[in-house]
Amino acid sequence: MKTILSGVGVIDKSMLILAALEQGPLSLTQLVEQTDLNRATTHRLALALDQHGLLRRVDTTRFALGFRLWILGQAVPGAASLATRVQPHLDRLRDRTGESAQLYVRDGNERVCLATAESEQSLRTIVPVGTRLTLERGSAGAIFMQDNPSSGWVASVAERESGVASVSSAVLDQNGETLAVVSVSGPIERLSTDPGALHGQAVADIAIVIAASVS
């Protein structure tokens, strides 16, 4: 993930620390290595984050993400319920198209899979919940990069991964901004080099239904 410079150095550094710990508990020295921050600074910020519950000490020498993040995460408007309410629609899209379907939200310069319905065919794309992908490739990335999103669709062929094609559509919020992106993906063998012709309308239809159901 690219380093974000927000203009508030302490927040930038703190986020580096939290991001480093996403992979699992780390010692102070490992944190320093992964964040490239000064050791005293890392120590001081880690203690402060610990006091706020964003970090906690495990087995006396390592830091891990703290429960406060889980609690704040539960309070994010729509995050958990977005995943829950969207699931039946992704299931329906998977059934209608025969391909794997996913929902992505934007997270800085990446997109993250929030919910998924896997195709039952033996050859299929698998994108686990929590997977983070670039915005720079793939039809879902292209949707997030649009300045003025519409309720059309975008297709891509072999952009993110060779042999894979996908179609995506924006889930717009009430202000016409992209809240999430719904996608269908699978092998080029089935989706062809024109996946939009096959499934674009189905994806766009489901995106509108999802938008309505999460309002």
Added chain:
Amino acid sequence: MKTILSGVGVIDKSMLILAALEQGPLSLTQLVEQTDLNRATTHRLALALDQHGLLRRVDTTRFALGFRLWILGQAVPGAASLATRVQPHLDRLRDRTGESAQLYVRDGNERVCLATAESEQSLRTIVPVGTRLTLERGSAGAIFMQDNPSSGWVASVAERESGVASVSSAVLDQNGETLAVVSVSGPIERLSTDPGALHGQAVADIAIVIAASVS
């Protein structure tokens, strides 16, 4: 919630902002009112948190917690799985005692309910998941306040709420520190003024089982 002073002012202020937004989206002016921070400072920190995904703008004038918190929350070691693994044990404790059972984790100067099994009796205590309670009252709070926790139990009668009694026991991690607290609570009519005699052993037994199952 008491204001925490960690020694890093920007982190302290940022956490005030995130905590204020836990209740739902707020305008800048509302944020300023609830955090008692300077408006320019609040604005600047809110923009920085937005860039990191911890906040997001909703309907052009309000801030809300951002998806990055949900994602980081999913990465907290054990948080979601703690709730999941603990559930059958809370159900068993509820069945064995006939009273509502809860699991709490510490969050700064409060405790938060992570999982619950409600009694089926018509008179029962209800503590929804996510509920935040003080450490200063109740048997679970007393456990969190202990300096050197053991695998005994603590009972309280009409401390947090009149008419309610409870028994709690610490779930200890491998370092002998309190990872969580398991509790049983209900009306004094059933639990008597000596709830520990009735259910203390059952709660302590389950706490040990839970500790083993989340290692």
Added chain:
DNA sequence: GTCTTGCGTCTCACATTATGAGACGCTAAT
């Protein structure tokens, strides 16, 4: 139509904080 109020946003001089070099104590390895 004009004026006022309150909002979000931005600037920048300055006060205050955060930084990080280096010291310290501890433990494990040699």
Added chain:
DNA sequence: ATTAGCGTCTCATAATGTGAGACGCAAGAC
């Protein structure tokens, strides 16, 4: 006994974050 590497802490200083106040905009009052 010595060395290396860890976590922790201090404090002089540099750099950042603060916040008063200006600005533009929109809505409400008159």
